[in-house]
Amino acid sequence: MSKLEELIAELCPNGVEFRKLGDIGQVKMCKRILKSQTNTIGGIPFYKIGTFGGEANSFISKGLYEEYKEKYSYPKIGEILISAAGTIGRTVVYDGEPAYYQDSNIVWLSHNESDVLNTFLRYCYELKPWSISSGGTIPRLYNDNILKAKIPVPPLEVQREIVRILDSFTLLTAELTAELTAELTARKKQYEYYRDDLLKFDHSIPMVTLGDVATVTKLAGFEFTNYVNYSDEGQIIALRGLNVKNGKLDLTDVKYIDNSDLSKLSRSKLHIGDMIFTYVGTIGQVALIDKEDKYYLAPNVALIRSTTDKLIPEYMRYYFQSGQFWHTQINRLLQSSSMKNIPMEKIRKFKLPLPPIETQKRLVKILDNFDAICSDLNIGLPAEIEARQKQYEFYRDVLLTFAETGNIIAQTDRQTDRQTDRQTDRQTDRQTEHN
Incomplete structure (x- = not known):
């Protein structure tokens, strides 16, 4: 029997009481700060919608901070602040560092820890037990929603x-x-290093010039409008800039143009082997077209189509992603103007090395293999991170619902122990490999 099972059996064998947050404490807010009282240079960090839980991009003076902290409500160290608008329910533990929080966007429950621990409350808040009102343009978590929300309140032990x-x-x-993220970052750097090394050529x-070996064009403004x-x-x-990421098409957010006059858009129709290039906003992203009768240009994306059998599109795509191309052409061009x-x-004046066609084919084959490995990592490692987060959320929910006691709790405790053991084993294996 786990320690938690023993405590439940001893202290609350018949379940636990659910209490309203309003019966536990009071919702508090900081005094409202006006926009005219903030600045973007520095001082005391000021958090509002979009910055809560991240980096502050607005600040208030130290004098105003001290004045408002003294006169009005302010969180104590360890109390949990809750985002009440925007990303609703995001929580931050106040650590005592000087900072100020927008009253209409961020609230906290002030209470006596004699019967409910702040640290326990934080996990309860993650379950978002409150309802959300959406009467205005931005959904909000109003004080009344928080006060009526119920959470389990077991004994302190x-x-x-x-x-x-x-x-x-x-x-x-x-x-x-952190380990998986570091692994992914390392593999990406390794890939980029070998790609750039392979695409370095001597003076032979x-x-x-790109315009001499390829057609470079875009969707005209009148075409888009009419x-x-x-x-x-x-x-x-219609492929937009957001559909071109990391050398590939990203079709998670697309716009369709089936009802357009396609007969007037033949110049912007894309064919297999065409390369597209983003030239506004996020500049320099490229991808190759892999299907016929599927894609057209949208604004801010250029078409680059090879006009010679001496240039393989796949080779051109890899070269346009290389460090030397960016350092010598994209970055230099952007830095030399506003x-x-x-x-x-x-774009038509871009320079690229043109090795023999067989060399291009060999380089593409090697880089395709590298790219496939990195793609597997890009899919596998984030999926593993997401799976671990879901695993945590599952056991958190089991522990906090109190729908049952006993076996589920015991399994949770044992799962924690097993995860600890696996983590230790992984670290040992990696250390052994390193040595």
């Missing part, structure tokens, strides 16, 4: 043990996430 278990899960999940390889009609359903996709875009005539 049980709360402490649940917090200990969940803290262990949180720590292990964070450590594993001729440099050609002939393009966006819709959320269809078969024909442009937020690259005109077509500038």
Whole structure:
């Protein structure tokens, strides 16, 4: 029997009481700060919608901070602040560092820890037990919603043990996430290093101007205005800048143009082997077209189509992602002007080495293999991180619902121990490999 099972059997064998947060404490807010009282230079960090739980981008003076902290409500160290608008329910433990919080966006429950621990409350808040009002343009968590929300309130000894278990899960999940993220970053850097090394050529390889070996064009403004009609359903996709990421097409958010006058858009129709290039906003992203009769250009994305059998599109795509291309052409071009875009005539003047066609094919084959490995990592490692987070959320929910006691709790405790053991084994294996 686990320690938590023993505590439940001894202190609350018949379940626990659910209490309203309003019966536990009072919802508090800081005094409202006006926009005219903030600045973007520095001082005391000021948190509002969009920055809560992250980095502050607004500040108030130290004098105003001290004045408002003295006169009005202010959180105590260890109390939990809750985002009441925007990303509703995001929580932050106030650590005592000087900071100020927007009253209409962030609230906290002030209470006596004699019967409910702040650390236990934080985990209860993650379950978001409150209802959300959406009467205005931005959904909000009003004070009344918080005060009416109910949470389980077991004896303090049980709360402490649940917090200990969940803290262990949180720590292990964070450590594993950090390891997997570091692994992914290392593999990406390794890939980029070998890609850039493979695409370095000596002076025996001729440099050609892009406009001499490829067509470079874009969707004209009048074409978009007169002939393009966006819709959320269809078969024909207009590729926008957000659809081009990390050398590939990203079709998670697309606009369809089936109802457009496609007969007037033949110049912007994309074919297999065409490369697209983002020239506004996020500049320099590229991808290759892999299907016929599927894609057209949207604004801010250029078409680059090879016009010679001496240039393989796949080779061109890899070279456009290389460090040397970015250092010598994209970055230099952007740094030499205040442009937020690259005109077509500038793109046509890009230089690229043109090795023999057999060399291009060999390089593409090698880089395709590297890319496949990195793609597997890009899918596998984030999926592992997400799985660990879901595992944590599952056991957190089991511990905090109190729908049952006994076996489920015991399994949770044992799962924590097993996860700890696996983490230790992984670290030992990696250390052994390193040595």
